[in-house]
Amino acid sequence: MTKKKTILSGMRPTGKLHLGHLVGALENWVSLQNDFNNYHLIADYHSLTTNPDSSEIYQNSIDMLIDWLAAGVDPAKSPVFRQSQIKEHSELHLIFSMLITAARLERNPAVKEQVRDLNIENVTFGHLGYPVLQAADILLYKGDLVPVGDDQVPHVEISREIARRFNKQYKKVFPEPEPKLTSFARLPGLDGMDKKMSKSADNTVLLSDSPQDIQKKIRKAVTDPLKIRKNDPGRPEICLIFTYHQKFNPSETSQIDADCRSGALGCVECKMRVANRVTETLAPFREKRAHYENHLDEVKTILGEGEGRARIRAQTTMVEVHEAMAMG
Ligand code: TRP
Numbered sequence: 130m131t132k133k134k135t136i137l138s139g140m141r142p143t144g145k146l147h148l149g150h151l152v153g154a155l156e157n158w159v160s161l162q163n164d165f166n167n168y169h170l171i172a173d174y175h176s177l178t179t180n181p182d183s184s185e186i187y188q189n190s191i192d193m194l195i196d197w198l199a200a201g202v203d204p205a206k207s208p209v210f211r212q213s214q215i216k217e218h219s220e221l222h223l224i225f226s227m228l229i230t231a232a233r234l235e236r237n238p239a240v241k242e243q244v245r246d247l248n249i250e251n252v253t254f255g256h257l258g259y260p261v262l263q264a265a266d267i268l269l270y271k272g273d274l275v276p277v278g279d280d281q282v283p284h285v286e287i288s289r290e291i292a293r294r295f296n297k298q299y300k301k302v303f304p305e306p307e308p309k310l311t312s313f314a315r316l317p318g319l320d321g322m323d324k325k326m327s328k329s330a331d332n333t334v335l336l337s338d339s340p341q342d343i344q345k346k347i348r349k350a351v352t353d354p355l356k357i358r359k360n361d362p363g364r365p366e367i368c369l370i371f372t373y374h375q376k377f378n379p380s381e382t383s384q385i386d387a388d389c390r391s392g393a394l395g396c397v398e399c400k401m402r403v404a405n406r407v408t409e410t411l412a413p414f415r416e417k418r419a420h421y422e423n424h425l426d427e428v429k430t431i432l433g434e435g436e437g438r439a440r441i442r443a444q445t446t447m448v449e450v451h452e453a454m455a456m457g
Contacts, residue, residue: 137272
């Protein structure tokens, strides 16, 4: 029997999740949970790298965890845990910080992008070290694979470099983790085809939205600007609503494609159809979410158990780390 590989997946606790998280991450996590050993990390310390205000982090972590559970993440199979509650993350982060240069971290495209918006004067030491903490997250559990979107690939590359460097400097302890890209391209937000769905852009459908909210939000979505009247011909390939049909209403896409192009189908009708399918997709989710919202003790127990299991795994790795460094 070959040993199952380990997957380490993580998200920063941004609060309630949206359809983009479902399509881009959660569906993938759930489909992988039988064939791999999975660890699901709530990266709460990472939230502090861009904003030290911690007042909402706990509540956002719980809201996000409820969405994970409602989407089908099974905590009996895969521990769910907060980074801040497993001290070994901080410890390994410290050791790793000696194994990568500041210059290399400054070249990280994700930081570069933020520096452009922020100005280097405002980038903290902790923010520069964001990928070093992420490397500790992954390698503490000896993650072989990391399910991420393409924006995270540079971070995973830094994890690989750090693993290689540690193994060479001391003794082989770590695998070199690989990104595992999701198959469905990222979901556009409601405000245009070229922007991804994100909380900060305020263009989301939340997994917890009511059917009325879903309808209201989708009704206002941007479509082909040249299709002004109902019978004008439209271009599905530039329409975000068509992308939603592809994802949530796959059996009707060819008909919708044809009817949009010919002008037989108007945008309002097209939007209502997709809103109904999204509502149907989210129905079981909404039910499970309501259960957890009414049983917060259960959610906290799940988190506590996950943290217990993760801690044991993390401590085992740290014993090996200290032995490899002859510091045990
Ligand atoms: N950087 C990830 C994000 O913003 C969150 C994250 C932190 C993560 N640690 C991780 C993702 C470890 C995967 C593995 O989405």
